[in-house]
Amino acid sequence: xxxxIIPFENVTIKDVNRVGGKxxxxxxxxxxxxxxxxxxxxxxxxxxxxxxxxxxxxxxFGLVQDALNHFDPRTLDNLSEVAAxxxxxxLTNDFPPGxxxxxxxxxxxxALGNAGVSFxxxxxxxxxxxxxxxxxxxxxxxxxxxxxEAILLAVKKCYASLFNDRAIKYRVDxxxxxxxxxxxxxxxxxxxxxxGCAGVAFTIExxxxxxxxxxxxxxxxxxxxxxxGAVNTDEFYLFKPALxxxxxxxxxxxxxxxxxxxxxxxxxxxxKSTPTYMTDRFVLSDEELTLxxxxxxxxxxxxxxxxDIEWAKDGLTGQLFIVQAxxxxxxxxxxxIELKEFSIKTxxxxxxxGKAVGHKIVSGRVVxxxxxxDSWKVKDGDILVADITNPDWNALLKKAVCIVTNKGGRTSxxxxxxxxxxxxxxxxxxxxxxxxxxxxxxxxxxxxGDTGEVFAGKLEWTEQLxxxxxxxxxxTKPMFILADPQKxxxxxxxxxxxxxxxxxxxxxxxxxxIHPMALVNFNELPEGNEKNQINxxxxxxxxxxEFFVEKLAESIGLVxxxxxxxEVIVRMSDFKTNEYRKLLGGHLYEPEEENPMLGFRGASRxxxxxxxxxxxxxxxxxxxxxxxxxxxxxxxxxPFCRTVSEGKKVxxxxxxxxxxxxxxxxxxxxxxxxxxxxxxxxDFADIFDGFSIGSNDLTQLTLGLDRDSAIVSDLFNENxxxxxxQIRHLIVTAHEKGVKxxxxxxxxxxxxxxxxxxxxxxxxxxxxNADALLKGIENIIVxxxxxxxxxxxxxx
Numbered sequence: 001x002x003x004x005i006i007p008f009e010n011v012t013i014k015d016v017n018r019v020g021g022k023x024x025x026x027x028x029x030x031x032x033x034x035x036x037x038x039x040x041x042x043x044x045x046x047x048x049x050x051x052x053x054x055x056x057x058x059x060x061f062g063l064v065q066d067a068l069n070h071f072d073p074r075t076l077d078n079l080s081e082v083a084a085x086x087x088x089x090x091l092t093n094d095f096p097p098g099x100x101x102x103x104x105x106x107x108x109x110x111a112l113g114n115a116g117v118s119f120x121x122x123x124x125x126x127x128x129x130x131x132x133x134x135x136x137x138x139x140x141x142x143x144x145x146x147x148x149e150a151i152l153l154a155v156k157k158c159y160a161s162l163f164n165d166r167a168i169k170y171r172v173d174x175x176x177x178x179x180x181x182x183x184x185x186x187x188x189x190x191x192x193x194x195x196g197c198a199g200v201a202f203t204i205e206x207x208x209x210x211x212x213x214x215x216x217x218x219x220x221x222x223x224x225x226x227x228x229g230a231v232n233t234d235e236f237y238l239f240k241p242a243l244x245x246x247x248x249x250x251x252x253x254x255x256x257x258x259x260x261x262x263x264x265x266x267x268x269x270x271x272k273s274t275p276t277y278m279t280d281r282f283v284l285s286d287e288e289l290t291l292x293x294x295x296x297x298x299x300x301x302x303x304x305x306x307x308d309i310e311w312a313k314d315g316l317t318g319q320l321f322i323v324q325a326x327x328x329x330x331x332x333x334x335x336x337i338e339l340k341e342f343s344i345k346t347x348x349x350x351x352x353x354g355k356a357v358g359h360k361i362v363s364g365r366v367v368x369x370x371x372x373x374d375s376w377k378v379k380d381g382d383i384l385v386a387d388i389t390n391p392d393w394n395a396l397l398k399k400a401v402c403i404v405t406n407k408g409g410r411t412s413x414x415x416x417x418x419x420x421x422x423x424x425x426x427x428x429x430x431x432x433x434x435x436x437x438x439x440x441x442x443x444x445x446x447x448x449g450d451t452g453e454v455f456a457g458k459l460e461w462t463e464q465l466x467x468x469x470x471x472x473x474x475x476t477k478p479m480f481i482l483a484d485p486q487k488x489x490x491x492x493x494x495x496x497x498x499x500x501x502x503x504x505x506x507x508x509x510x511x512x513x514i515h516p517m518a519l520v521n522f523n524e525l526p527e528g529n530e531k532n533q534i535n536x537x538x539x540x541x542x543x544x545x546e547f548f549v550e551k552l553a554e555s556i557g558l559v560x561x562x563x564x565x566x567e568v569i570v571r572m573s574d575f576k577t578n579e580y581r582k583l584l585g586g587h588l589y590e591p592e593e594e595n596p597m598l599g600f601r602g603a604s605r606x607x608x609x610x611x612x613x614x615x616x617x618x619x620x621x622x623x624x625x626x627x628x629x630x631x632x633x634x635x636x637x638x639p640f641c642r643t644v645s646e647g648k649k650v651x652x653x654x655x656x657x658x659x660x661x662x663x664x665x666x667x668x669x670x671x672x673x674x675x676x677x678x679x680x681x682x683d684f685a686d687i688f689d690g691f692s693i694g695s696n697d698l699t700q701l702t703l704g705l706d707r708d709s710a711i712v713s714d715l716f717n718e719n720x721x722x723x724x725x726q727i728r729h730l731i732v733t734a735h736e737k738g739v740k741x742x743x744x745x746x747x748x749x750x751x752x753x754x755x756x757x758x759x760x761x762x763x764x765x766x767x768x769n770a771d772a773l774l775k776g777i778e779n780i781i782v783x784x785x786x787x788x789x790x791x792x793x794x795x796x
Contacts, residue, residue: 002049020124048182086163123152196313200221209331229408320725344461354429356452376402426452450486477765498566500767516614518585602640619657673697685737759783
């Protein structure tokens, strides 16, 4: 006879048909991963057979099916009425006496006589959490359930939730028979996350499926706020290979506002405002993040597939637990990711911004939805705007071309549904329902990395399907020019050979905002508003220099992890003095120059006492990325190095700061952007590992013109023979010396002849801005075919 109750420790993943996907996964982890240190709360499963016995005992199969026969799946007009009737049939009947007794006995065995101990009662349908249908949020679960009567009622509510409006609609959409679904229920010891914290983890990056990274979110209190999207969470990326080697896997982190937290009260759960001292700190320590990251790796390794995991921290014991694990369905399903290129130009200011989900631009009519009562307003092609979404809305969400919410992060219900539907979303905008209005036409742009933007009106944009298969392998490496680390994950999914230029100064300007010397000398800064601003930005750091090092390292680390093991060449800061002055505290350390373009910039700064300690912070950040995070694919590049002796001084200064060329395989490149770099290429090649041609500065300095001057701008031409001759000479000389040469710039994508010239010279790599990469690859392909043809002709 099929058992009605099975302890979790006796359940494995092979028991899905008996206990459902959720319970099978919990049992599997307890049984097989406890020895690896993965901690899962204990409990027991009430089997699908028990549900079937309950339904048969009360002759409910026929009655429920009869009610469902009256459902109109085309119009959905009577969905709520039919679903309510089905649920009522279940809730108004009782358990068979034998089953009731077994549930109560099992409950008391794990309650151990403690009448006040609480449990989570979770639905676990036998088609749930499969690799093709997640059923995420379709069925109900209940938290903090205390006492045998409350347990029994919660079990019946789980049975009834098979016939929620959303669950019925989901089965119809996925062509799953209502009567073939069986409901198991898990009774699990409650983790007191209400006075701790909870969150979600994906063992791959959820937007683009990058397998190098584990993505973790968290908030104070129960995890329901995260699933609902009611809170803007802390976010973390962990680099798997670093965890495997016992290094610091925490590659990037972002502090969420976590305005609310869900806690228990006498009526169940309630949302309350999070105390300020809690909103301003991360929910997990580095040690806890590392432990959780390693558990995620262990779970993914055991299941041999990417996983979607829920975790919780008990506020009483301080212990972490895994409370759920299911297959990740978006990327794991083997769907071919369609790449599209979008281009939009606007000077308008967005109405609201938030976190972008998906990579797309759409336009449509705004419909503000506060509850299901507003569902009649939503038409096909609308942009649904709400405070948060919930699983009851799944049917109406399918009509939308985009979702915009005030609250939530990348693991909220709105984000998950948007990915499943293949539509973009902008979550965590804070003010969307206030600043947008019903009927307003807007354009939503989710193609700018991490940030999603909503603009007034219907803007014009272009989109082009990328035929990836047509972009064949090339001998000349196509690489990226990147400034914004948030775009790295999307870019890494494109055909590429890494990053040929990561602009450090952009990170300093946008993320750090503070002149490094102002952090070196923080205690000596004059009192006033500027020092107060710096102190506010660095408030989590007793040593202000650590702020610069850690934040810069995390930004570089995110890029390096996204592209790993492909090389990422980081150019050390290349601000001019007028640009450095704009940073907080910058005016205290930067001279005013008549011509900053030709002044105190690049290599000259790094060994000069005016900036040497600031350069030391840059070196410390690179060391953290390479040595602590294990991202040895990072190389560094020195800009605007005027002389060979200056290059030697920079290398010696780097060595002083522990960043030594050749140590741990570190390669150091030099920008070739001054004629002296070309004329003395053989000597520069003796001290550097490669060259990267900066064609803009090289053209400007060779032709003696200011490229920003409208009067002489028509003379700016990278195809000028003086420029081509220098590039040709550099490539030949460098290759004779056994070092690589790349070029960073727009010209090879804009100008097919320039690409042809570079390929004919056998340049090693060409780096493009993200929006020019695909066109650049096409130009390389054409140029290489032409080169082969010309070679064949000359050898006949």
